[in-house]
Amino acid sequence: MIPFDEALARLLATAVPVGPERVSLDDAVGRVLAEDIAAADAMPAFDYSSMDGYAVASADLAGSGPWKLPVRGESAAGRPLPVLDPGTACRIFTGARLPPGSDTIVPQEDVARSGDEIALREAPRAGAWVRRRGADLAEGAVALRRGARLTPGKVALAAALDRPSVLVARRPVITVLCSGDELRAPGSPGLAGSVPESNSYFVAATARAAGAAVRVAPFVPDDAARAAQAVSTALRGSDLVVTVGGVSVGDHDVVRPALEAAGVTLDFWRVAIKPGKPLAVGRAELSRGGVVHVLGLPGNPASASLTFVLFGVPLIRALQDDAAPLPPRVVVRAAGGLRRQTGRAEFLRARLEVSGGELVARIAPNQASGAVTSFADADALIVVPADQDRIDDGDRLQAIRLAEI
Incomplete structure (x- = not known):
């Protein structure tokens, strides 16, 4: 042995x-990337508002308030981009590009609007509520690396990078x-x-x-x-x-x-x-x-x-050239104990539960090699080193979650 x-x-x-082979994003979940995917452009590709409100130039709010600004124009996601005239505010919505001339967003709940004019008592911090170009990824940055197994989140990122298909194993x-x-x-x-x-x-x-x-x-x-x-x-x-x-x-x-x-x-x-x-x-x-x-x-x-x-x-x-072929191990507290002969590493089928803020593995009573029931009931394997002759209730050991194999 x-x-x-x-x-x-x-x-x-x-x-x-x-x-490798190339597949569409519809078929990519669970597959392993056979290429690096880099950002062809910065992500996001432009400065945009993270709130509904008004785009302003922070320099127009110098001195002590309150301030009143006329509202000129509107910026909405996917719509033509207006230019901010000095001394004015532009209505803006979440996800919309920042109009040239503006650098700050004032949330709509922080202003009082009357007709085509807004009033605010406190000046926002310069750059407030603005998501900057490249905040997620710089142009040319590697977003997904070869060897990564594609989760739904990674597939969504590939789509956001404008990739309709990917090269996978x-x-x-x-x-x-x-x-x-x-x-x-x-x-x-x-x-x-x-x-x-x-x-x-x-x-x-x-x-x-x-x-x-x-x-x-x-x-x-x-x-x-x-x-x-x-x-x-x-x-x-x-x-x-x-x-x-x-x-x-x-x-x-x-x-x-x-x-x-x-x-x-x-x-x-x-x-x-x-x-x-x-x-x-x-x-x-x-x-x-x-x-x-x-x-x-x-x-x-x-x-x-x-x-x-x-x-x-x-x-x-x-x-598949997976960068992480081995399942991760977690530390669990054993519920139940046993004595065993040394010489072979043992993998005990167990059920996981949370108790006192930590993972507890309840050892299955039937560990027979012919028991089909043990894997039907188990969601983890407790790893017992070859030289360990016993497990006591409360011992902390490594375990492999079967859901992560």
């Missing part, structure tokens, strides 16, 4: 980013291959002892959330030759093949030898984590050039889900 951190580092070091193609004679599709009839297959649903949904395009292949029976053929087929057109089950050393575990028979070179097998020790990591060199990455996940549902979260998601992000 190799330590978790070493295994993850070795995996990500082999990641070969996929190529194409979606990595992931093929999911589940093995086992006992598997059947949910809702379909089966022999005694068969089980409805569920792992592919977790892996596919999680991969899509990470930005991948997913294909789910037909189930692979526990037959060495057919498993090797299935792996060979899955490698074609994929950037990553994820197998589920059959990577341990049992008599019916045919996937690991099938990977080798299909030309997959295994980098390592077995990682010092709990659950999920029998994880196979490798890649295949294609005859036409290029590389297909391979993850062989264990078959137990909690183990398969956990290893895909810990290894599959960062790899998918790295294939």
Whole structure:
């Protein structure tokens, strides 16, 4: 077994980013930028008012008040721009350009208007309520950097920068291959002892959330030759093949030898984590050039889900050249305790809640590797270092929010 951190580092070091493609902003959320986006013009592009009121020249309000100014003209967003005559005020609305000759906005609630004249008792600070050209971004400044995953806010910024489309990493193609004679599709009839297959649903949904395009292949029976053929087929057109089950050393575990028979070179097998020790990591060199990455996940549902979260998601992000492929960790207070054997890092499924102004992680009572229920109820993974033999109620530990994977 190799330590978790070493295994993850070795995996990500082999990641070969996929190529770019151009997409419209309508399809850009969740994609990873493959280019820097700079401001072609300053943002905002002109001085404008942040209030409804009156544009004035602060020099016209020298001395002691009160002051009376005639109102001449009007500036509204998207309308022709008037020029401020000396000694006058111009009606202005939020978002409207500042008329030449003015430098200050007086909010409408701070004046008394009578006909075409306003009166004010206090002089505003010069430049008040004016948003200056370039206050957000200087001309030529990089607004969005390559490797950023596009959130709704980033897409809106790209639109504000007048970009109808962006260059992003194409979606990595992931093929999911589940093995086992006992598997059947949910809702379909089966022999005694068969089980409805569920792992592919977790892996596919999680991969899509990470930005991948997913294909789910037909189930692979526990037959060495057919498993090797299935792996060979899955490698074609994929950037990553994820197998589920059959990577341990049992008599019916045919996937690991099938990977080798299909030309997959295994980098390592077995990682010092709990659950999920029998994880196979490798890649295949294609005859036409290029590389297909391979993850062989264990078959137990909690183990398969956990290893895909810990290894599959960062790899998918790295294939998109994501600047932050690893999920952030937060500090939580453990609610509940346990004793454990040292030697493997453990990732405990837990529920998060807020108590006393801090995040509390309530450890799920069922941590069995075969428990599908544990990931259905969990929204975080508590990270327990390999050398820690116990968790006490109230201990502070790192955790990974599942919503942020």
